Amino acid sequence: MDFFDNHKNLFGAAFLLFLILTVFVALIPAVNNDKNNAPLPGQQALSDDAMAGKAIFVANGCVACHTQQVRNVDMDKKWGKRPSIAADYAVNKRTDLWRNTATLMGTERTGPDLTAVGTRQPSKEWNLVHLFNPRIVVKESIMPAYSWLFETKKEPSKQDVVVSVPAQYLDQEGSVVATKEALQLVAYLQSLVQTELPDGVAGRFLYKKEVKNNPESSNADNDAGLDGSALYATHCQACHQQNGEGLKGAFPPLKGSPVVLNENPELMLTIIMNGYDAREEFGVMPAVGKNAGLKPEEIAAIMNHERTSWGNSARKVSVSEVKKLMEAIQQLPNQ
Template identity: 45%
Template sequence: MNFHRNHWLLLGTIFFGFIGLAFIIAILPAQWMQRNTEPLPEAEPLSDIEQQGLEVYIAEGCVACHTQQVRPLPMDSPWGRPTAAADYALLGPMDVWRPYSPAVLGSARTGPDLSNIGARQSSETWQYLHLYNPRSVVKESIMPAYPWLFEPATGAEGDAPVVTIPEAYAPEGGKVVPTQQGQALVAYLLALRQVPIEGAGGTTQTASAETSQDSDASAEGGEKKADAKGATLYANSCASCHQANGQGLPGTFPPLAGDTVVLAEDPGEHIDTILHGAQGRTIDGTKYASPMPGFADQLDDGQIAAIVNHERTSWGNDAPTVTAEDVTDRREAGGE
């Protein structure tokens, strides 16, 4: 065969060779994986509104910046445990015209991974604020705003949630209501919760020796400056609501700077709040309806101690620090 003279033969061989390799290397292995991978025992399929939210997620281009694949690397550990193939087993074809599972894994890590965002940030209010204008909750965010997923509040919204926007970013009237698409997208985001896998990391409750030593040294020496570990953990888990400066968002998320619970001599309530979360508390005359998630299943005792110490020694706060053993005692007490 004279390939360099018969262009049709050359191009045909390249074309069909490419198709064959695509089937052998990509399509057939993917189909085999789809057929032979079982979902994790505790995994649940998306509800109708969550499925609608997935379609909005894809249509709005969220996959262009956010991944849903946590790599087994230290830099990915704040986002959850390493991803397993079973995490995607319940994702099916979108419809008859798209007979394949949606590509939610992503490749660009411009924004944080969302595999476990429903557990990391379970506040519906925060999610709406973040969609309306990301800068309202994360000042350094480069994510675009999605105001078309909201409408002005008129007072006749029925069951639709009314979201109060911080003054600096608020439209006329100061309040908005998410559209059906906005509600579906937030429902989908809140459904993104990793099912624990024993030994996979990310949900261990055993304090690491390094973190415990840091916390103990801080307690014994009366150290009043937050260590780098606590600052990093706070930035990853807490700052999106309570802000990097500990001032919170007025009327939405309470401040930690000067807070009586944070400054209390007895750290029990402070530790319990981080372990088990809180909702509906009235602080300095303001009732905060937005729920705070608990971190008992996401952070170990040494990590929670580091966050507590960071909060108790930052932004002018000056309160006694704690050790990992203090957190262990409160965890075993179950918030009693």
């Protein structure tokens, strides 16, 4: 009983036990994990701007609504090409001697997962508009607007990055300009991509649901029974909008577009597969088809939706036609 009556012995033993537990429960497993989990070959470290953007991401509590982990269930397949593995997070290093870095895996998906958002949505223009006010590009969004990351100037300089914001979303005259912090946050979002596995195996998604083609489809070769409207909503609607009218000064309209209505769908398919950067009045379109790994059947369904919606009345393209055009595009130089 003398042990419990002596406060020095009691607190000394408690402190010793705490040290032992720290070593065996925290330090040794951490060192072991560091040895057994190395970054994947080809995995890129964050740039200085992306690192600063990550700190802004953390400071604004974005991790509360966005995860960065693709689970191995089929419902997560839209967030990445493969399930996440430990090596995906091994590139993270300590912020400094006293602070560890945040992996930002998250626990809640109030908003979409961001594991591969740099591939899904690499457009700087879209990300800046979305940060200024998410309702501009996604009307149903519940994400808060980060308008304090932007400034309004009557006469922007040549160095300023001007954001195309519709007049109805402005509360004062002038042009909206992205601050350094906004550009850094976008740099971090653009850096979020999945590194290819060395053996080329994409990983296995479990509990896959069987998708049945629509037997009542008027022409199975036209759309393969796929829902072009749903595919458009997933891959195109964020920029070109549900009504196909795009966003003035940022994203071109598909409604009445001569590219969409052209009898020859080659240019339209080329833009979907490889992106487009030849219009000064609009932002750069990413290579949606390549980035998302869209199959000919999916591309045909998207094209047919765009060519027959919002008053458009172009002929439908067939899956076989899309396949032939894709093969021809892949053989072109610099593609």
